[in-house]
Amino acid sequence: MGAYFASRKMAPFGSSSILTVDLGQQYVDFFAYLRTSLLHHPSGLLYSFSKGLGGEMWGTNAYYLLSPLNLILLAFPKQWLTSGILLLLLLKYGLAGLSFGWLLKRERIQTGIRLIAFSTSYALMGWMIANQLNLLWLDVLTLLPLVIYGLIKITRQESWLPYLSWLTLLIIDNYYMAWMVCLFTILFFIWQLSRVQLKKSRIGKIIATYLLTSLASVGLSAIILLPTVSALLGSKGTYTETHIKWKFEYQPIKELAKLVPGAFNFNQMPSGQANIYVGMIILCGAGLYFFVTQDRWPSKVIAGGIIVFLVASFTLQPLDLLWHLGQFPVWYPARFSFLLSFWLVWLAALTLKPGQKIRPWILLSFAVTAVIITIINLHLAKNLSYIKPLTIYLGLGFAIAAIIFLYLEPFRLPFFNFAFVCLAIFDVGYNAVSSLNNISYVSQAQFADYTLLLDQVSEQTKKHDAGFYRVAKDFMRTKDDSFQGDFFTGDNFSSTMEPDVSKFVQAIGQPGGDGFITYSNGTPVTDSLLGFKYFWLARHQGKDNQNNQVLPLTASRPDWRRQKTVFQTKQITVKQNKWALPIAFGASDQAKKLKLLTLDPLAYQSQLYQTLAGKKTDQNLFTVQNFDHVEFVNLSTSEQITGVTVKRQQLLAPAQLILTIKPQTNDPYYLTLGAALKDTANITINGNPLNQYATYQNTIVTTVADHEKGKTVKITISLKKASLWLQNVSLYRLNSKAFEASAKQLQSEPLKITNWYQNQIKGTIHLKRSHQLIMTTIPYAKGWHVKLDGQKITPIKIAGTLMAIPATKGTHQLTMTYWPPLFNLGIMISLLTLVGVILVYLGQRKPNRH
Template sequence: MGSYFAYRQMAPFGGSSLLTVDLGQQYIDFFSYFRNSLLHHPSSLIYSFSKGLGGEMWGTIAYYLFSPLNLILLAFPGKLLTSGIMVILLLRYGLAGLSFAWLIDRTGWQRGPRIWAFSTTYALNGWMIANQLNMIWLDVLVILPLIIWGLFKLIHQRQVGTYIAWLAVMMVDNYYMAWMVCLFTLLIIIWQLPVLKNWQARGMAFLRYAWSSLLAAGIAAIVLLPTIFALSQSKGTYTENVIRSRFEYFPLKMLAKLVPGSFNFDQMPKGQPNIYVGMIMILGFALYFFNSRVKWTQRIAAAGVTIFFILSFCYEPLDLLWHAGQFPVWYPYRFSFVFCCWCILLAARTLQVNYRPAPWQVLCLLVLTVVIFAYTGTLKLSYISTDQRIIGISFAGISLVYLLINRRNAPGLYDLLLICLACCDVANAAFTSLNSIAYVSQNEFATYTSQLDQASRKIRQHDQGLFRVAKTFTRTKDDPFQADFNSGDHFGSTLEPTLPDFMGAIGQPAGDGFITYSNGTQVTDALLGFKYTMTKKNPSTPLMPRSGYRPDWNGLATSASTSKVRIQRNPNSLPIAFGASNEILSLAHTTLDPVNYQSQIMQALAGRPINHSLFAVQNFTAVRFENVQSARQITGTTFRRKDFLKPAAIKLTFTPPTNDSYYLTVGPEAADDIRLSVNRKAFAQTKNYRDTIVINLAHHQKGKPVTITMRLKHQAAWLQNVSVYRLNQRSFNASLKTLKQSPLKISHFSNARISGTVNIHRSQSVLMTTIPAAKGWHVRVDGQPATSKTVLGTFMAVPMSPGHHQVTMFYRPPYLLAGTLISLVCLAGTIVIIKRQR
């Protein structure tokens, strides 16, 4: 694999990188966050304000970052992170092969160099190649063989230590993969129990397996209990409530996955399981069921397990079972690694040095191979070419001939042929599959990362306080993790649903698992504490993609800059906590208009009537229709092309009568149906959102016409909520002045603890924070515990009497102490049991 990466010129071997899809858009930013946290501020391992507006990290780390191999990244700062990723990936390939080699050597199924054929096939199986970019899952291939070996010792030698230890390690390393491994251990038990002499021995073995599994879970409770709670507040809310009994596709379609290299980019979002393990292993797996050296009851059990696997790959209820009740978003059939392991295990058990199948068995395999390849030849699949079929048939033919050769004539050459046949087969499949994927260039990542890091450091040099930073360029939604600053962007599986709901309600692009702050207004900039902004000096800089348009910021003074980034300070930003009216405690979300909702929030906080809106509707001065029908009203109209071959557009023009800020609202259908530009400049926007968004159009542009062009992407477009609003600057400034009366003056802070003082004004009775409410937050006022409330369905607020107060807020993951106690008790119990067994 190292040779392949060098051939593809992956960093550090050249100008490309391993970054693609989620590895480039999400995981690498998490790795950077992990490195920064360990080196600079460990408290962010518990809670981080870089996760959107703020969020717990214990459950997030349990899914993404608990692999001990990630510690290697400490030696790879900034733009060199891609090289560190390659080192870790190569280690995982090597350790996976080593681990499986250990297993089949210990079982005695294979000896000597023959082991290389099976261990290399395991390390380069179809699942591993297809999910190479999902580095957070790959440790499972290293740990799984050790768990299986521990299970064998538990069943046949009555020793539980190895199984408990490695299963606990797996649960800590990645609970998601551990769930699938736990289901697989149950199938291994079903396969191995027939080997035992009687039902009493089988029953005792199963009981031993059950309590050992519970002990392993108990040892991992320090991670599992807080994580389970965190999931119940985030990812767990998306669990399917209705399970339909149906097949997801025609089951025979998965036979195409027996062709080497049967994978491409289109298979990532929706495809069949990646189960290729090489032709010789597939044939050895099939021969297991005819191997008379294995008890017939065990072969029947193995057949039942295999049928269960096959049904799991196409029958929806079983698919959901493996994925813990949630359909995967991309990367379907994530559990197929256990089937790959299962196939190679049975092949290793069968293809021993003295095994030789009967000619009729080889003939049956030949017929079956011809039928499978003939059937796949009738399928029109983008991920299989004629060359792949020819190569697959060739490997199958050589494998069948190999099975007929008598090893006694030349055992050394016979074993060498097995090694070459297995390794060349899976290496070819890996080469073919990985060549079909595009990767991010090293320069694209390194240049952007360097500029973002420089800008973030500049801000910290000028201001060591607690605040948020907004920007108008982006590489990923986890840029705050990459460059270690606080913002309003995040993309992750453990994002609490309340944050996308709130961000969508105020006009920001948001969805399940992501939020982004790219369409702020003066109101949201102030309320959410965006104290600094980052913009590109040169709008045409190609390696820093635009993500928003903010004329609001044109008048802000420049406080610092780098070679490509201008940093400006927003004097209107409020602190992370400030005194406010108790009217905010009862404010309900009753409007779908994001600017109206922003106004209601600010007016309620300031103790002003919420029906006195800060925004007023601005009429268009001209509307022009190009190749679409005319309409009196834009909102709610479906516009259709008159001539299908010509461009179509709606052009809206207005002239600002004042120097106030002006904003455009557009419904979510625009994401798919129109291309938006302002004064002939394309508007950069994230492509997916589900709520009406707010776009800053003009600021301090009195008398200068502004033209909004909406070009149809398709034959028709339905326009929703298209309106222009003017912010009443005087009213906004008055409300802002009220809210600035009682700021929380922070004396000490970390990501998980904030201390300071506040003088609550006599017209206020609430300490409002823009910290997302969570059960783990605890508040003490003047040394006494205080009860916080959740406002706007999102944030934490503390009722407080007027006057001077000392305030301390700290975060502790729920159930962390209970989990720690359970882990210690179970660990002590396991040590006692192991000593007694010895």
Template sequence: MKRFLKSNWFLSLSFLLPFVIMACYFAYRNMAPFGSQSILTVDMGQQYVDFYAYFKHAITSDPSSIFYSFSKALGGEMIGLWAYYLTSPINLILLLFPLRSLASGILIMTLIKYGLAGLSFGYLLFKRTKTNLALIPAWATMYALNGWIIANQLNLIWLDAMYMLPLVVLGIERLVDTGRIRTYLISLAMMLFINYYMAYMVCIFSVIYFAYYATTQYRSKRQLLSNTVRYAGSSLLAGGLAAFILLPTFAALLVSKATYTVTKVKWQFEYQPYKMLAKFFNGSFNFDQMPNGTPNLFVGSVALITFTAFFLIPKFRPRQRIAAALVTALLAASMMLKPLDLFWHAMQFPIWYPYRFSFIACFWIIWIGNHAFNQLDSLREWMKIVTIAILASGAMLITLNIKRFSNFLTVENVSIGLILMVAAILLVFWVRNTQYSAIAILILVCGEMSYNVFSSLNNISYVTNPNYVNYTQNLKEPVERIQASDSSFYRIGKTFYRTKDDPFEASYNGGDHFSSTFETATPKFFENIGQPDGDGFTEYSNGTMLSDSLLSMKYWLNANNPNPNQYLQALTSKPDLNRYQQLNERNHVQTYQNPFTLPIAFASSNQIFKPITATDPIRYQSDIFNQLLGQSTDRRWFTAINFDSSTFKNLPRQNNLTGAFLQRKNLLKPANMMLTFTPKTNDSYYLTLGSAINLGSSQDSQNVKIYKNGFPLDQYPTYRNTVITNVASKDKGKPITINIELTKSSLLLQNFTLYQFHNQRFASQVKHLQSQSATINNFNSAKLQGRINIKNHQALTTTVPYSKGWHLLINGKTHPIKKWSDMFIGADLTPGKYHFKLYYWPPLLTPGLLITGTTILIIGGYYLVKRRHKRA
């Protein structure tokens, strides 16, 4: 090892320089393990950290959840989630860290991926170019700390593409030059396994790069045809090796992300092309650039200078320069034209983090720039002047229009960038061959890339580590107490939250989820029953007595007086908790047990298979319950009632509230509507809020504030459909005041209706359904086994979300499953007593395993025959 490191010191530095630079920055920001802050921000803090907690739990405690998990909202497949978020081999490092130190483990993973990006690019330079060994670490640092990876650091799941891309390029060049496919085959197969989404982009570029390199190395049609066949064949073999994960992932996408595919788009620029140039300056990134900024292309002055000079250097044949210009034009057009941008993103425009493929453009600029750097001796003086003039023109264009970039680019960034550019020009063009030029270039590169790190990431805020750790402990402790005392199947709800993936963080069955691989049926069901939902997320924050019962929400965690406790952010108001049994309270968290919950499997009326046509959530919930009971859908469990009184301030008086349009009389004065009712019974009371009543996640989107008895009504603010909120329970004779305060000039009271729930009648009927519970003998994340007694006109009913991956055995024989309420699994059975087993096997996993196995045999057979042929 000592000899290896000594002889490959330049590769060691290629890994260490990006690693150390980023470690110094993280230490400067006091991120754990260096301090009390954390690396968690945006999606890293809202998604990935919870998935990493699930990763640890699945590997160490519950392997059955690798295929399916009830922590994914009400339940969902997991192969798609693994393939997008969790299959990087670097994730294994997390097994060394306890849950409370997970943020530290994520930081170490991030540093390693930075280092591997530098190492991979340095290795590519060493094997395929004549770069001075002393300069390889400089070029590796340019690549490993380019603008794309800095801007997307929080998307740790994408960073593996940075160290895999140079290996794929290395494989293509070896394939064209020698006919050997091993490097390309293995690197592409690994990329497909690690992250299919980024692999898709790498695959597109591999086609482009193969065409480019095969053109530059063209000798004959026969050689070109032979290389093309090898390239196509090895690409197919790489896909075959990864088929065991690609095919089930494809099946998962068909019911999730693929349903959002865009099929029509206009040929137009997404922004004025010259604006792309601003991203070549350091520090040209901040939070505002995440949702809809321009491509992050910072590569440093040296790479930018030499890339520009490449097209003037006579040492390169015209064919190569023309081919490189075409590739450059294609990449540039892809980052500006909508259809090309859409194609790179698998026919779906990104929600946040635009131009996700621009890491390929960064690679291309640095890679071509390195080729030019190694041939600068043939660059004449006039060519240097032309290069400088091109760069100066671009810099002047941005400088003169700097006000247009003021939201992310400062005068300081531009000034320092120009100074560093001048220094780089002097070093590259006129000082390059002196004794200490390599050290000077290395210092310049490290300084410039480090400055970009500091000036870019200083614009981003991060979650403190105690905030994450303390919240996780406050959530996990009551969950573990529940799980220690109750081994049956149930779901847990809560009135506070940190993220929509809290169930993954604390390893429990819940109703919340947020990911890019979420089945669309679940958000649709949440919409139907009045819960917040969106493309890729659900939040079970607005449960009624009826929906809590239906969905097996047996336990509830409530934040008691969360205001002084910064770790427990209020999610929802739930007066109905006074109908549940309080079990204990610890660390501001109260645990309640719901006596009205239905089990995961029970017998109900076979009317459940009839379609429900209701479009409002109150009616939809009533229709579900009536179908379960086999009663007429005309029977109401909720009754609309009127408010007792209403007063309007700076608003016209309204006789009918639902659908009313409120308009301020005086735009400069406050406007509000005060509504009062006094419950005449101890029943539960609910208020429906249409999506036009926007409580808002920001001041810009918010158009109303709602107060109950003088206190803000806790409600998850992001919802796109009508939601149901609980406003009273056991409050007979107590006045309830609802204050609607406008924050904009007008407000549409869409679906604004008050309902009374019939608790006593509900309690008697739910006991009837509970008496028909199945006896569950055995269950885990992917299996449910037990006994059930079916009577006339009844069906086996479960609240397991329907999926083609679920299979039902009745008395040991395969039995068809049916979907009820467009969401759950049920089965028609004749009267009798049955043993049933419901088990999950991912769709297309079996053919995927067969294809992967066959591919391994083909490759093994090929090399075996080749070896024997050599011996002969």
């Protein structure tokens, strides 16, 4: 694999990188966050304001970052994390093969050079190749054989300690993969018991040992599991499927296509069939288990039942949900398919002994089966993009070669074992290369140059202002840039994103969805409310001297340009927002009664801001405006704009809707756009493309003019398709004077921060009036513990999302501390379990005096 990556010139071997899809858009930023937290501010391991508007990190870390191997990345500067990730990936490939090979050797199932055939087939299984970008899952291939080793020792009534140790490490490493392995241990345990004849009393004791040891592993992991469960219940767990249907998710026969080498492409990532390729000689060996091994027939029936159950789980919805903790996978289907691959390689290793004699009729039936599968796959290839006739015939060639090798096995030919290993390696190696060649990757320069620019502006901003604030920007590489650059913002993409935060962000006109939020469509109102004190604007349209787009533009904010310039770097201008509010401030307690009464994001912004400022909500900060002129080019006309569907009159001719305004004031003007426009229209303003983050499912707000009094502003909407629904297309003007009056009111009672960490903020606040709140822009969460003047006080939730503290008139000392819910209980259970395990272990080691 190292040779393959070097040939693809992936860093550190060349100008490309290993980054692709989620690894490039999410995980690399989490690795940067882990590095920064461990080296600079460990409090970020509990809570981080780099996670959107702020969010817990213990559960996030448990899913993404608890692999001990990640410590390797501490040695790599952030712009060279790609090289560290490649090294980490190669290490995981190597450890997976080593672990499986060790298990086979330890159990005396295979020895000598033949070990390499099975360990390599295991390490390069189709699941590993398809999911190598999901580094957080890959440790399971190393730990699974070790868990199985411990389980085998329990069935022999030997030490239970290996099973306990390795299963505990797996649960801590990644609870998600551990859940799948725990389910699989039940199947393996039943099969293993069926292979030996035991007295009922012994079977009962073995079962009890297995169950108690499994529970002890959960107890030892409670320090991770309990806080994580709490975090999941408030985030990803809310998406758990409750309506289960007994149906197939796709035609089971399509799984046969995954027996073709290289049966993988990009389209298989979001949805597709389980990746189970392990090589033809391994597949034949697994099939031979049912014909040539000495295992009793009940064991063979159970082994076959395990295969059927796992394959059925790929397609049958209730079983699929069982393996995935009750949730349909978002991308990367059948994430548990590595278990079938393990099982097939395991059965093959048990069967393919040196000199194994196989009856010719069995091999002939295998050849006929291979031909039939080939014919079926040639038919399936007409509708499946990831297999081609050439690879189908190549798969048949591998199958025939495997059958010939199995026929020659008893003849003990010179160098036969070496040839056996070469065939196995070449088979899975070809699958790896042909599969990975179908995927595109981020260039090293694209990542490193951007990261360097981001780090530079982040460090200089901190030198200018070491306080607590958020930063907004008009460019983005990923939604987790804040983790990469170590600053606070309003963007985030993670599986543990709290749904309340996403709903709030969408309600104020920002792009958001399940698992992500983006602050790319703000207004002075949201900039002020959420404490965006600094703006980072890309210079030169985000291009360098060679006209390369080093800063991808994702926002249009002309209203930022008139803000005070603090400093400039080579590529970025830093502006300061004089209306930014602190993280906590005095506000009217009328906010306790606030409800979302409108789906109009600008009306909601005004309603929230004015209520906090103690103003009447009917004093709207935004006023609906009419367009001065509307021109329909090759479109059906309409007197109304918003909510109307316009259609092309001549299908092949360009079609445009041109909206013209001539502002009568220097106030900023805003256009709302429904999600229906994102894929069906291109928008320009005075001929310049509207820079907009592309993914959104709600109505967003975009700035179209600022300080443009008396000037003509032309908004052109060009259709991509035959028709266009003008969903929520409306024009608004901000009443700047009214906004500034409310902003001054809210700024008059700030929290003056005296000390802060990622999970704790201390400060002093003076409330001038009665009936007030200490309003924060921290998302409400059960883990926040608040003390006001030394007394514990229960915070409340405002606007369905934000935390506020009831308070009285006067000066107050405020301390807000985040501690993961159930963390203390988890520590206690883990410690008690550890004490119990030690006592049982020492008790069993006492010499027998009789």
